[in-house]
Amino acid sequence: MAKTATPSAVQAFTIQLIVSRFNPETDEESRWESFDVEVFSTDRVLDALHKIKWEQDGSLTFRRSCAHGVCGSDAMRINGRNRLACKTLIKDLDITKPIYVEAIKGLPLEKDLIVDMEPFFAAYREVKPFLIANSKPEKGKERLQSIENREIFDDTTKCILCAACTTSCPVFWTDGQYFGPAAIVNAHRFIFDSRDDSAKERLEILNDKEGVWRCRTTFNCSEACPRGIQVTQAISEVKAAVLRGRP
Amino acid sequence: MSKVITPPVSQMKASRGGTLYRGREGMWSWVLHRITGVAIFFFLLVHILDTALVRAYNAVISSYKNPIMGLGELGLVGAIMFHALNGLRIILIDFWSKGVKYQRVMFWVVVGVWVVLFAGFAPRHLINVFSEVGH
Structure with a gap:
């Protein structure tokens, strides 16, 4: 019998990752830093960030908890689009060009890829x-x-509060007072729940200058949602409910 | 081994402030709607002033009759047509139950109708503008 050939090693390839860095103790504004990382075709952007942190620069700072698209900790702007780093396969990006990774926008930057989520949760x-x-x-x-x-x-129960939608919204970037898509999605979840009795109160809260009427239907939120929630559809339904005065 | 390098400036398509958000039809239609809206507002401001001041009216209107203003009028009509058509799209997104679902299709319909209308208007207008120059 012929000796079975050893399975050839899985092909690794090198990508260039350009990460937005910000150290609040030394930097006035964020700067780009480039890293060469060896990855496999099964790796996600999160794996590449881990490799940088573990092998090249331990000071790289980002959030992640479950690392499997459930906790909503690692939303970031990857190649100009809000994505979860743990749900974005590197091979799905254009690896002939550098991959740009930066913090989500519209919330106060704390360090590297971490923002202060408090304004987001306050609206929630x-x-x-x-x-x-x-x-x-x-x-x-x-x-x-x-x-x-x-x-x-059903659609709006899927939200994991990652803030990818809210921080993809051009209105939210310039007007931090706007409730933002995520808060409206989570209001929608209870406004249209037949077991809930406080829809009117929530509709009143959202019938505000900074409420649903700030939405300009740019659809960035629907494109950004890692759970595939039709965010703009949900906002539209809340707008219609405000006009009706009931869900 | 991999090393930290600073990318050459030529590769820095991203500015210091960050990369441009890569939104799709929805975002760019909104951006165009804003730009055309502001442009139309400033035109209307001037236009209301020159029609309100009766004595200035004739002088202002005759000053419009040169190729530069003619091209400006072309841009103005283009802006108004986009703003009007996209405005209808936005109304449908807000009030038609399937509007959100078909927003992307509706954007390309807006672009298509705009091209047809503009193709009908532009040659006729440009002939007028440039044939009057000689007189």
Whole structure:
């Protein structure tokens, strides 16, 4: 019997990653730094960032937790588009050119790829993203809901609060007071929930100068959402609900 | 081994402020809508002033009759046509239940209709502008 050939090593290739760096202690503004990284075709942008941090420059700072597209920690602007670094395969990008990675825009930059998410979560809290029910469910039972009623807000339950949508919005870049797509998506999730009794209150909150009417339908949010939520559609539905005065 | 290098300036398509956001039809239609909107506003401002001041009206109108203003009028008509057509698209996005779904198709329809209208207008207008120069 012929000796089985050893499987050839998986082909690695070198890419150039240009990362926006910012050290609040020494820098006045962010600067670009280039790294050459050896990666495999199965690697994601997050893996390349890990390689840089572990092998080349330990000071590179970015957020990530689950690293599998669930926690929403590693939204960043990759080649000019907001993406999760853990869901972006390098081979899907144009690797003949350098890959640009920078922090999401519109929120205060803290260090390298990390921004202060507090303004984002403040807007989220303002829309009361929790169930407000006036009635009590039958003793020992849960609140019932038909499949059709659940379907109405199914899309907006998928949000992981990564801020990719809000920080892709040209209105949000220039007007930090705007609630932003993510807050409206999470308001939508409860406004159209048949078990919730506070839709009117939320519609009133969003019927504000800085509420849904700031939306200019640029559709950047829908393109950016890593969960595929039709964000602009959700905002449109909230706009229509405000005009009707009920969900 | 890999080393940290500073990219040459020629490769720096990204500026210090960051890369330009690579939005799609929705974002660029909004950008164009803004630009044409502001341009039309400034034209209207001047236009209302020159029609309001009756004595200045004839002088201003006759000063429009030169090739540079003629080309400006061409741009003005182009801007108004885009702003009007895209405005209809935005109305449909807001009030038609399927508007959001078809926004990208509607953008290319806007571009198509604009090209047809502009192709009809531009030659006729340019002939007028440049045939009057000699007189």
